[in-house]
Amino acid sequence: MDDLVLWLGEQLxxxxxxxxxxxTRSPEWRLARPLDDEELGDAGLLRPAELKHAERHDPARVLREIDAKRRIIEQCAYWNERAAREAADPPKYPQPGLDLGLLLDAMNPILRALALPYADRPGYREDWRP
Structure with missing residues (x-):
C-alpha cells in the first residue's frame, strides 16, 4: 500500500x-452574473449546466476535497504502518478489542477507492482497482 499512498499523494x-x-483571481467562482467577452473566453461555448458544474467545482472546493482526502490517506497510512510494526514486533500486552487485521481490511479498500478517480492517469496500477 505504500506505493499507492505515495502515488495518491502525487495526484493530489x-x-x-x-x-x-x-x-489567481478568486478561489470561489460565481458564474451566475453576466460575463463580458473578455471574461468569457472559451466559457462562452459552455451551456448553462456546464457552467454550473464548473462553478460547483471551483478551486476552493477542490482544495477542500484535497485536504479531506489527505486526512483520510493519513489515517489509512497510520494504521497500515502500525499493523506492520505490530506484525514485526507484537506487543506484550495487546489492546483488547483492537483487531488490526480487520482494520486493515477496511483501510485498504478506502485507499483503493480514493485512487479510482485517477485511474486514467499514468502510474495507476490495475491491482489497485477496488
Whole structure:
C-alpha cells in the first residue's frame, strides 16, 4: 500500500497545483452574473449546466476535497504502518478489542477507492482497482 499512498499523494499535489493556478483571481467562482467577452473566453461555448458544474467545482472546493482526502490517506497510512510494526514486533500486552487485521481490511479498500478517480492517469496500477 505504500506505493499507492505515495502515488495518491502525487495526484493530489498535481490537483492542488492546478486549483491554485486556477484561483489567481478568486478561489470561489460565481458564474451566475453576466460575463463580458473578455471574461468569457472559451466559457462562452459552455451551456448553462456546464457552467454550473464548473462553478460547483471551483478551486476552493477542490482544495477542500484535497485536504479531506489527505486526512483520510493519513489515517489509512497510520494504521497500515502500525499493523506492520505490530506484525514485526507484537506487543506484550495487546489492546483488547483492537483487531488490526480487520482494520486493515477496511483501510485498504478506502485507499483503493480514493485512487479510482485517477485511474486514467499514468502510474495507476490495475491491482489497485477496488
Amino acid at each position: 499535489d498535481e490537483d492542488e497545483a492546478d486549483a491554485r493556478a486556477a484561483a
